[in-house]
Each structure stands twice: as C-alpha cells, then as structure tokens.
Amino acid sequence: MARALLFFCLCFAAISCNRQEKCPTQELKPHPGNNLRMAIRKEPQTLDPRLARDLTTLGLFRLLYEGLTRLDEHGQPQLALANSIEASPDGKSYKIKLREAYWNNGDRIIAEDFSYAWKSVLQPEFKAPNAHQLFALRLAKKAKQGDAFVDAVGVDALDDETLSIELEEPNPNFTQMLALPFYYPVNSRWILQRDWEVKKGVKPNEIPTNGPFSLEEWRRGDQLALKKNDKYWDEKSVLIDQVDLIQSDNATALKLFDSDHLDWVGSPFGSLPQEAVAPLREKGCLSSVPATAMYFLRFNTSRPPLNNEKLRKALSLAIDRDSITNQLLRGGQIAATSFVPSSMGLQKQQLISTKSQPSQAWLLVSQALQEMGLSRTEMPQLTLCYPQDEDNLKVAQLLQKQWSQLLQIEVKLQTCESKMMASKLHEGDYQIALGNWFADVEDPINFLELFEYRDNGTNSTGWSDKNYRDLLQKARTTGDRKERDALLAQAEQILVDSAPIAPLYQPTMNYLAKQRLKDAYLSPLGYIDLKNASIRHYNIDFKQEANSKKDQEEKQ
Amino acid sequence: MKFILQRLFFCALSWLLLLVVCFIMTRLLPGDPLLDDNPVPKHVYEQLKREWGLDLPWHAQLKKWLYDASKGDLGNSIYYPDLPVFTIIKDKLFLSFSLGSLAFFFCCLIGFTTAIALSLCPCRACNQTALLLLVLLFSLPSFLCAALLQLLFSMKLAWLPLARYEGLTSLLLPAFSLAIGPGAYLAHLLYGLLQQMQQQPFIRMAQAKGLYPFTLLMRHSMRNALPPLLAYLGPLTALLLTGSFIVETVFALPGLGRALIESISQRDYPLTLPLILLYSSMQIICIFAADLLTLWADPRQHRKKELV
Numbered sequence: 001m002a003r004a005l006l007f008f009c010l011c012f013a014a015i016s017c018n019r020q021e022k023c024p025t026q027e028l029k030p031h032p033g034n035n036l037r038m039a040i041r042k043e044p045q046t047l048d049p050r051l052a053r054d055l056t057t058l059g060l061f062r063l064l065y066e067g068l069t070r071l072d073e074h075g076q077p078q079l080a081l082a083n084s085i086e087a088s089p090d091g092k093s094y095k096i097k098l099r100e101a102y103w104n105n106g107d108r109i110i111a112e113d114f115s116y117a118w119k120s121v122l123q124p125e126f127k128a129p130n131a132h133q134l135f136a137l138r139l140a141k142k143a144k145q146g147d148a149f150v151d152a153v154g155v156d157a158l159d160d161e162t163l164s165i166e167l168e169e170p171n172p173n174f175t176q177m178l179a180l181p182f183y184y185p186v187n188s189r190w191i192l193q194r195d196w197e198v199k200k201g202v203k204p205n206e207i208p209t210n211g212p213f214s215l216e217e218w219r220r221g222d223q224l225a226l227k228k229n230d231k232y233w234d235e236k237s238v239l240i241d242q243v244d245l246i247q248s249d250n251a252t253a254l255k256l257f258d259s260d261h262l263d264w265v266g267s268p269f270g271s272l273p274q275e276a277v278a279p280l281r282e283k284g285c286l287s288s289v290p291a292t293a294m295y296f297l298r299f300n301t302s303r304p305p306l307n308n309e310k311l312r313k314a315l316s317l318a319i320d321r322d323s324i325t326n327q328l329l330r331g332g333q334i335a336a337t338s339f340v341p342s343s344m345g346l347q348k349q350q351l352i353s354t355k356s357q358p359s360q361a362w363l364l365v366s367q368a369l370q371e372m373g374l375s376r377t378e379m380p381q382l383t384l385c386y387p388q389d390e391d392n393l394k395v396a397q398l399l400q401k402q403w404s405q406l407l408q409i410e411v412k413l414q415t416c417e418s419k420m421m422a423s424k425l426h427e428g429d430y431q432i433a434l435g436n437w438f439a440d441v442e443d444p445i446n447f448l449e450l451f452e453y454r455d456n457g458t459n460s461t462g463w464s465d466k467n468y469r470d471l472l473q474k475a476r477t478t479g480d481r482k483e484r485d486a487l488l489a490q491a492e493q494i495l496v497d498s499a500p501i502a503p504l505y506q507p508t509m510n511y512l513a514k515q516r517l518k519d520a521y522l523s524p525l526g527y528i529d530l531k532n533a534s535i536r537h538y539n540i541d542f543k544q545e546a547n548s549k550k551d552q553e554e555k556q
Numbered sequence: 557m558k559f560i561l562q563r564l565f566f567c568a569l570s571w572l573l574l575l576v577v578c579f580i581m582t583r584l585l586p587g588d589p590l591l592d593d594n595p596v597p598k599h600v601y602e603q604l605k606r607e608w609g610l611d612l613p614w615h616a617q618l619k620k621w622l623y624d625a626s627k628g629d630l631g632n633s634i635y636y637p638d639l640p641v642f643t644i645i646k647d648k649l650f651l652s653f654s655l656g657s658l659a660f661f662f663c664c665l666i667g668f669t670t671a672i673a674l675s676l677c678p679c680r681a682c683n684q685t686a687l688l689l690l691v692l693l694f695s696l697p698s699f700l701c702a703a704l705l706q707l708l709f710s711m712k713l714a715w716l717p718l719a720r721y722e723g724l725t726s727l728l729l730p731a732f733s734l735a736i737g738p739g740a741y742l743a744h745l746l747y748g749l750l751q752q753m754q755q756q757p758f759i760r761m762a763q764a765k766g767l768y769p770f771t772l773l774m775r776h777s778m779r780n781a782l783p784p785l786l787a788y789l790g791p792l793t794a795l796l797l798t799g800s801f802i803v804e805t806v807f808a809l810p811g812l813g814r815a816l817i818e819s820i821s822q823r824d825y826p827l828t829l830p831l832i833l834l835y836s837s838m839q840i841i842c843i844f845a846a847d848l849l850t851l852w853a854d855p856r857q858h859r860k861k862e863l864v
Contacts, residue, residue, distance in 0.1 A: 045636055053594050127603050129596040204638075220639075220647050221810025222721060248808035252719050256808075259711055259718050419587030419823050426591050436593075457595025 023285035024258045025515055034535055035242035036517065037262045039253035041270035043220070047207050049184040050121045053129040055438060055526055059268045061181040062527045063226055063243065064209040068096055068114070068163075068178040073521040073529065075442050077175040081109060081185075081210070081233070091170030091479040092138075096163040101233035103187050103208040111157035116188035119150050133182035133440065136174060138166040170479030173443045180441060185210070212238045212531045222247060239534035245269065257512055263535075266511030267291075268526045274390045277331045277510055288332045288508045292341055292524040293438040294447065297384075297399075297502040300431050302462030305380060308372055309498060314364035315432075316502035318406045319399065320356040325505050328394050332510065336503035339495055340444040343506070343524065346489050351496045352503060358406045365407050381410045385424060386434040388417045395504065396434060425460040433460075436507070438526055444488045448472060451495060463500035563847060567840045571833075576618070578832045582825050583614050589634045589823035608634060621829070631826040635819070641827050644815065645834065652812040655727050655734070655804075656797030662735035663796065667742025674743070675750045675773055687747070693740035702733035702806040719808040730807045734800055738792055745788060749781035756780070782853040790846025794838040 044057040049065055052058050070080035079085070083099035101109045118137065121128040124146040135141045138154030154166030167174065177183060187208040204218045212235070213226035224245040228238050246253075246262065250273050257265040266272045267289070272280070280286040299306045299315070306312055321335035335354035340346045369379060384399060386392040393415065400411045411432070416424060424430045437458070439446045450456065452472055454464040471491040475484045495501070509522060520533035590596070590604045605611045609620060624631060630641040670690070674683050709729060710718035717726040753759055754777065762772055799813035812831065819827040 043636070046638060048638075051637075053596070054592075124599075125603070127600050127607070129594065129600055131600070132597060219810070220644065221814065222808075246720065246808070247810070248719060249805050252806055252808045255706065255711065256719055259714075261718060261720075417587070417821060418592060419589070419821065422591035422593065422595070423586060423588045426588070426595070455598065457597060457601075460595075 023283055024254075024280075025285050025512055027260060027514055027516055033242070034240060034537070035244055036240050036264065036520075036530065036533065036535060037244045037246060038264040039250075039256065039262050039266075039270050040224070040245040040247050041250065041253075043224070043247060047204055047209075047215070049181050049186065050117060050126070050128050052181050056269055058181050059527055060224075060245070061184065061211075063211055063213045063530060064215060065181065065184045065211045066232075067180065067184050068098075069175050070531075071176065071179045071523060071525075071527070071529075073523070075176075075523060075525070077179050080179070082178070085175060091172070091174075092167045094165040094167075094174070095158075096165065098161045098163065099233060101210065102231045103190070103210050104214040104229050104231050105187070105190065105208045106231065107187055107189060107208065108160070109185060109210055110160040110188075111163040112160070113185035113188050114163055114183075115155050115157045116191075117184065117186040118155050119153055120186075121182075122150050122153055130182050130440075133177075133180065136167050136169075136171050136177065138168050140168070169477045171476070172479060172481050172484065173441065176443070177441055182440075213243055216242075234531070237532055239532065240530060243530060254512075257514075260514075263514045263517050264511060264520070267509030268511075268522060268528050272510050272512065274331075280510075280512065281330070281332065285512060286332075286510055287513060287522075288510050289522050289524055290332075290334055290341070290343055291438060291507045291509050291526060292343065292442060293436060293507050293526075294336060294339060294341055295395075295434070295436045295504045295507055296336070296339065297504065298425070298430075298433045298435055298461050299500055299502070300428060300433075300460075300462060301500050302428060303431065305368075305372055305374075306382070306431055308368045310364045310368035310371065312499040312502070313497075314361040314368060314407060315403060315409070316352070316499050317357045317361035317364065318402055319502060319504065320402060321352075321354040321504060324395055324398060328398055329391060329505070331391075332508040334506040334508070336505050338492060339501065339503045340447045340488075340492055341439075341506045344442065344444050346444045346485060346492060348489075351493065356402065356406060361407055365409070376408065379409060381412055382431050383412045383414050384432045384434065385414045385416050385421060385430050387421050388415050392434055426457070428460065428462060434504075440525070442525065444485070444492070445472065445475060448488060448491050448495065451500065461500040463498065465494055465498060468494045559851075560848070563844055567844055571836065571840060574836050575829075575833060578829060578836075579618050579621070580614060582820075582823075582828050582832075583617070585820075585823060587823050589825060630830050633819075633824050633827045635822045635824045635827070641830055644827060645812070645830060648810055648812045648815055651721055651809060652799040653797060654724075655731055655799055655809065655811060656793075658724075658727050658731035659734035659796045660793055662731055663739040663742060663792070666735060666739030667746060670739075670743035671746035671750060672773060674747050675754075675777075676769055687744065690740040690744045694737045694744065696737060698733055698737060698800060699802040699806060701736050702730065702803050705729050705733055706806065719806070721809055726807075727809075730803050730809060733803050733806075734796060738796070742785075742788065742792075746781060746785060749784060750777050753777035753780050779853065783850045786846045786850045786853065790843045791839060793846075794835070794842040797842075798835050798838055 040056065042054070042056050044060045045054060046052065046057060047064070049061050052061055066080050068080060068082040068085070069077040072078050081098055081101055082096045084097045086095045087093070098109065098111060103109060118134055120126055121131050121134055122140050122143045124144060131144050135144075139148045139152050140154070142148035143150045143153050154168070156164045158164050171177070190208050205215050207215070209215065209229065210232070212229060212232050214229040215224065216227040217223075217225040226243040226245070228241050229235060232238060246256070248256065250271055253262060253265045253270055254273055254276060256262045277286065281288075297315075299312045301307050301312070325333040325335045334342070337350035337352055337354060338347050369376065384396055386396040396413050400413055403409045403411050421433070425433060425435070437447060437450060449472060450458040451461065451463060452469055453459065454462060468491050471487050471494070475487040475491070478484050478487070509526060511522065513520065516536045518534050518536060521529040523529065590601055590608070590610070596604070609617055612620070621631075633639050633641055633644060636644070670686070674686055677683055706718060706729065709716045716729050720726060750773065759772065759776060762776055799811040801813040801817040803809075804811040804814040812834070816828070816831045816835070819831060
C-alpha cells in the first residue's frame with residue numbers, strides 16, 4: 001500500500017513540475033493556414049450595429065463593419081467609406097462624398113444607408129442603448145425625446161454618393177466619432193425588404209456587412225468564423241483569409257494558446273488569468289496597451305454619511321494608489337492622478353496624489369464628524385460593494401485595510417455579481433461601489449459627461465453641480481480645441497474637489513500574440529485592427545530555422 | 557399497472573410544482589436582466605421592460621409563459637434577443653447528451669469492473685488499498701480531475717484534444733473527468749453490496765454446491781445487489797446527461813450546463829426556466845425509469861406493493 005501511494009505521489013509531482021522557460025508566444029509548430037485564431041470570452045449579443053452595447057460586440061463590429069472614417073494605430077481618423085469630407089468654416093456642417101463600395105451581398109453602399117441607420121436609432125420607439133452617441137447631430141436629442149420629427153435630424157442623403165450632416169454644435173472630434181460603431185451604416189434596402197427587427201429568423205451569416213471580414217459561420221457557444229470580405233473596397237490590404245473567434249474561459253484560452261491552438265489571447269475579447277500576468281510580464285512575453293479607461297469608486301452622495309463632502313475627500317486622500325498598481329495588481333496599471341486618464345493630456349498637473357495623505361485625510365475626517373455631530377466611535381461602518389473578480393477583491397481588501405489603519409473607519413466588503421451590482425447602482429442601494437468606465441472615443445468629455453446629470457444611468461452617485469454642467473455645455477459649443485480643453489479641465493477640477501468619485505487606476509489591456517502574427521493593433525479604446533495584419537508562413541523546415549537561430553545566438 | 561399510473565401522476569404533479577417554484581425563484585433573484593455594466597437610458601429601460609413583459613406581476617408573466625409554451629413558443633433569449641430559446645437548447649442538446657452518455661458508460665465501466673475485480677480478488681491488502689484509492693477518487697473535485705487529465709493527456713502527451721468540440725475524441729477527456737468520481741463511488745457501493753450478498757444463506761448454499769465464483773457473482777449476487785444500485789444510478793444518469801458547468805468550461809464545450817449557469821448569471825429568464833425544467837424532467841424520467849427497473853430486478857417489490 002505504501003509503495004502504491006509513493007508511486008501516486010511521484011506521478012503527481014512529475015505532472016505538477018511544469019517549468020515553462022520559454023515564452024508561450026513562440027510557436028511550437030508551423031501553422032499551415034492563413035487564419036488567425038483568437039480567444040473570445042463572450043459571444044456578441046447582436047449583429048445590428050444600432051443595438052450594440054457591450055465591448056465584445058463593439059469590438060467585433062470593427063471587423064465586420066466600417067464607417068465613414070477609420071481610426072489608425074495612433075487613434076487618428078483616416079478616410080474609409082468617405083472619399084472626401086468637407087467641413088464648413090463654422091464646423092457645424094459637413095458634406096461627405098462616399099467612395100464606391102459594396103455590402104458583402106453585392107448592394108452598393110449609398111448615403112441613404114447612413115441616413116437610415118442614424119435616423120432609425122433616433123426614433124423614440126427604437127430601443128437603441130447608445131442613441132445618445134448621435135446627439136451631436138442637429139435636433140437628434142429632441143427627436144429621440146419625441147419633441148422633433150426624426151426627418152428633421154441633421155443628416156440627409158443628397159444623392160447616392162453624397163451625405164450632408166448638420167451638427168448641433170461644432171465638434172473638433174467629429175471625424176473621429178464617425179469611426180465609431182454608433183455611426184456605422186446598415187443596408188437600408190435589405191432591412192426594409194426583410195423587416196429585420198420583426199422577423200428574428202434571420203441567419204447571422206445572411207446579415208449584410210461591409211467591413212474587412214464577413215461572418216461565415218457562427219457555432220453558438222463555440223466559434224465565430226469570419227472570412228475575408230471579397231467585396232470590401234480595400235480588400236487588397238486584407239492579408240488574412242479567416243479569423244476564428246473561439247469561445248472559452250480565460251484559463252482554458254491560455255492553455256490553448258500555450259499548446260499553439262490559438263494565436264491571440266487576452267484583450268480585447270477576453271482577459272488573461274490574473275495569476276499569469278505578473279510572471280508573463282517578468283519573462284517579457286506580455287504585450288500591454290494602457291486602456292482609455294478608469295477604475296474608480298463611486299460614493300452615494302444622496303445618503304449619510306457620504307453626503308458629507310469632507311468625508312468623501314478624506315476617503316479619497318487616504319488611498320495609496322501606487323501600492324494598488326505597483327504592489328498589488330502588478331499588471332502595468334497606471335495610478336490615477338485625475339479622473340480623465342493622464343494619457344489624454346487634459347491636466348497639466350496632478351489633481352490627485354498617487355500616495356496617500358494621511359494627515360490631510362485625518363483632518364478632513366475630524367471636520368466631517370464635527371459637521372455630522374458624531375464622535376469617532378459613532379462613525380458608522382461603511383459598505384464597499386465590488387464586482388465579483390479576483391483583482392477587485394484584492395483592491396477592495398487593500399482599501400478596507402488603508403481606511404481602517406489611516407482613518408479608523410471600518411468598512412465591510414460586499415461582493416456582488418454583475419447583475420446585482422448594476423441593480424444596486426440603478427436603485428442607489430449602496431454606499432461605496434467599485435466601478436470602471438471604458439471610453440467610447442478619445443475625448444475627455446466622454447468621461448466627464450458620465451456625471452453631468454443626476455439621473456444619468458452612468459452617474460448613480462446622486463451628485464450634480466450646475467457649474468459643472470455649464471462648463472460641459474460650453475465646451476460642447478466651442479470649436480476651439482484649446483478653449484475646449486481648458487473648460488473641460490475646469491470641470492474636472494470641480495468633479496475631483498467635490499469627490500462623488502475617487503479615481504483609482506487606469507487599467508491596461510494585456511494580451512499574448514504569437515510571433516507569427518504581424519501588424520495587428522490594439523487601440524487604447526479596446527478595438528482590434530486586423531485590416532493590415534498578416535501571418536508569417538514558414539517556407540523552410542521549422543526545425544532548421546530554429547536551429548540556425550540558436551547557432552547565431554550562440555556565436556554572438 | 558396501478559403502481560405505474562400512480563408514479564406517473566406524482567411525476568406530473570412534481571413537474572408542475574417545480575415549474576411554479578422555479579418561475580417564482582428566478583424572479584426573486586436579485587438583479588435585473590435589463591441592467592448591466594453599460595447602463596441604458598431610462599426610457600430605453602422602460603421600453604425594454606414593457607417589451608419583455610417584465611412590468612407585469614409574476615402571475616401574469618407565468619400565465620403568459622404557459623400560454624406561449626403550450627403553442628410551442630418559448631420566446632427569445634433576453635441576452636441574445638435575436639435568438640429563440642428553442643434554438644439555443646436544440647443546438648446544445650446533442651453535445652450534452654453525447655457527453656453524458658459517454659460519461660455514463662465510463663462510470664459503469666469503472667464502477668462494475670472495479671467492484672467485480674475487487675470481489676473476486678482474494679488479497680485482502682489489495683482490496684483495502686483499492687478501496688482507499690476509490691475514496692480518494694470520488695473525493696476529487698471534477699474541476700481538478702479535468703485540469704489534471706488535460707495537463708497529462710493533452711499538454712504533456714498530446715494524445716487527446718485539449719479543449720473544444722472537434723468530434724468524439726474531444727469528448728473522451730471531459731467524459732472521463734465527469735465519470736471518475738461517480739464511477740469510484742459506484743464501485744465502492746457495489747463492492748459493499750456484493751460483500752453483503754456473499755453472507756446470504758442462498759449464496760453460501762450455491763458456493764457449497766461448487767459454483768464458480770464468477771458465475772456466483774454475476775448470476776446470483778449481482779441481481780440481488782441491483783435494486784439499491786439503481787436508486788443511485790437513476791439520478792446519476794440525469795446528472796451526467798445534462799452536463800456539468802465546470803467540465804464544460806474547462807474543456808470549452810458549448811453544453812447545457814454552461815448555458816444554464818450563464819443564463820442564471822445573466823438573469824435570462826426565458827432561457828433559465830426551460831433549462832431548469834429540462835433538467836428536472838430528465839431527473840423525473842430517470843428516477844421513474846430506475847423505479848421500473850427496480851421492479852423488474854426485484855419482483856418481490858411488486859408483490860409487496862400489491863399487498864399494500
């Protein structure tokens with residue numbers, strides 16, 4: 001019996017000893033096909049660009065659809081379906097000439113496709129979750145609220161090739177916004193013939209798309225196969241024949257990547273297991289892109305004791321953001337110095353210290369307690385809700401420890417799954433909640449407008465400020481970029497001073513890509529660009545190449 | 557016959573009660589199916605609520621669901637609004653059924669062969685060691701089992717596919733992961749039952765008559781050990797046939813187990829309820845079948861019931 005047990009333990013030890021010295025990004029064997037295999041955590045919820053809501057669906061649409069412009073690897077808009085864009089001197093009118101391009105079902109892409117798509121979203125009864133992204137158009141907001149006719153909205157198809165756009169206010173980022181999925185066209189003739197919204201028996205691969213890839217097959221829960229769209233206007237630039245999006249959880253995806261069954265794991269369609277990130281980073285295998293996003297705490301300002309501004313500020317000042325990013329998470333995250341990510345360059349100086357400031361925080365707590373008429377011992381326990389996730393748990397535990405040690409404020413932790421969390425925020429049934437925001441566009445206002453109105457779905461703090469709102473409104477009306485940034489910077493100062501939120505850190509998007517994949521870009525907005533990506537083929541024996549590389553390295 | 561009709565009646569009653577209880581419980585779960593990390597504008601939220609009938613009281617929702625279900629319309633998934641619930645279940649049913657059947661086969665293979673081998677083995681020390689190993693095996697969590705098998709057979713030896721459904725060979729590891737625990741328990745249970753049978757006077761009589769041990773075991777002991785075994789196998793069959801969320805996740809298989817857990821976490825009511833009802837129907841059918849097989853295996857049960 002002892003011999004049997006010893007044998008069993010030795011087997012187990014042999015299996016467990018798995019020291020992988022080399023980077024998993026190195027290929028184990030040549031991959032014969034010209035298809036890219038990526039891991040995807042969740043399936044898209046819809047294939048209608050007007051109904052897109054989550055990041056996965058929006059990311060997928062970047063492969064299936066294209067708009068008037070397209071963002072390059074530097075986030076700058078380039079002409080796509082638009083052949084030319086003429087803006088009026090006041091920046092409120094645009095005349096866009098379309099290039100000759102086709103849907104994958106052979107229909108020509110016409111100006112009416114854009115007009116129809118945008119106007120249908122702005123119909124009051126159309127259940128578009130992101131209709132507010134189109135409110136830059138003249139009368140768009142009023143039309144959505146039912147106070148204006150949709151036909152009066154500032155977009156018209158002058159003819160098949162010419163689109164006229166009128167904006168409510170000049171917007172220097174408008175050409176960038178035209179690249180977003182919210183401004184994509186739909187095949188108006190196909191929809192009107194098929195009555196797509198009503199008849200839900202349409203097969204996914206029948207839906208017309210106009211991007212570099214089209215959906216060939218969708219095996220639910222398993223895989224989406226995208227093939228190169230031969231009718232794409234720039235199909236010569238597309239060098240990959242097929243993209244397979246394989247659905248699996250993060251741990252299984254990493255194993256598939258290790259065994260060379262996948263070419264890309266991690267962001268944007270998934271994430272790497274948290275325990276794998278630091279070791280991969282140390283080996284130098286990991287690729288990272290700082291996301292245009294922010295993780296932050298929301299304080300419920302409509303309920304005591306967090307209706308006290310000094311208390312909220314104290315809690316924010318007591319946070320050691322450097323320890324969260326450098327010691328706890330160690331995934332390349334950037335400690336927050338403001339609410340708008342520092343990469344957007346809105347502020348010239350730090351609004352928030354990355355180190356904790358215990359003495360200031362302690363003083364503010366004392367003042368807050370005095371205002372509330374409470375003593376130290378009467379300070380109620382606070383509750384911090386965080387979404388169920390390993391990283392979030394660690395951050396919540398660290399915050400609990402910091403607040404307890406520095407301010408003697410006891411905080412209870414409450415884990416919530418995503419639906420519960422969303423309900424709590426919607427109903428205002430929380431005290432402190434950990435949340436995040438990923439920007440839709442590289443524009444600071446995309447962060448600041450979250451808290452513009454008290455009843456914004458993205459606000460949930462119960463906070464609002466008239467000066468703040470006025471500054472945002474003014475920023476929207478000015479076409480001068482410098483003036484706009486100055487106004488937004490002032491608004492951000494108000495937000496940080498009032499502290500309905502406490503920024504924590506800017507996340508990074510981590511991913512692993514096989515060395516055979518070239519020129520694939522992940523933008524800070526979380527979109528992957530595969531238009532010019534290619535897969536290196538081996539035309540010599542794989543072992544020979546590996547051996548000759550090894551000989552060269554030894555000689556050096 | 558009377559027994560069968562009685563059983564059928566109670567099955568139907570259980571199923572209906574389960575339907576109502578599950579419907580209420582899913583509605584009582586905290587969280588809203590229409591809210592998530594990306595909030596929608598208020599008026600869109602109200603529109604969606606009306607469209608999905610979530611603004612109605614629960615009994616009106618139940619009535620509507622029953623009416624639609626009686627016409628064969630299970631509606632569309634809230635999370636995948638373009639997809640009918642029936643299509644989602646149909647697409648996953650074959651895979652889960654195949655995986656479950658294979659797992660059941662492995663379970664019986666492990667269980668019966670191990671129990672028979674142990675019963676026939678004269679070495680007491682070997683039996684004790686084997687029983688200890690069986691206890692270890694059925695204490696092993698299925699996710700650990702799955703991960704170890706993946707590591708050994710896929711990553712180290714590359715004998716079998718690591719994950720995803722690519723044919724029957726890709727179901728071998730997941731089926732084995734599912735089967736090991738129950739198979740070990742089955743072996744342990746059957747061995748205990750067979751050992752009890754060995755002490756029965758009629759078995760001793762047959763031994764004295766000179767029957768071979770294997771014949772004695774298979775023809776006499778096994779038949780008598782079947783009824784309690786069937787009571788375990790009935791629910792186990794249903795459990796295996798409907799898949800396991802953990803094993804399906806580890807092996808990236810798009811099965812019913814994963815679909816159920818994901819639908820619950822998304823609060824996808826139109827999908828959750830039919831899945832739960834499918835699970836419970838499988839349980840009810842398998843337990844009913846086990847009862848019938850028990851009657852066949854032990855006719856004395858039938859006579860006892862007639863007397864009652």
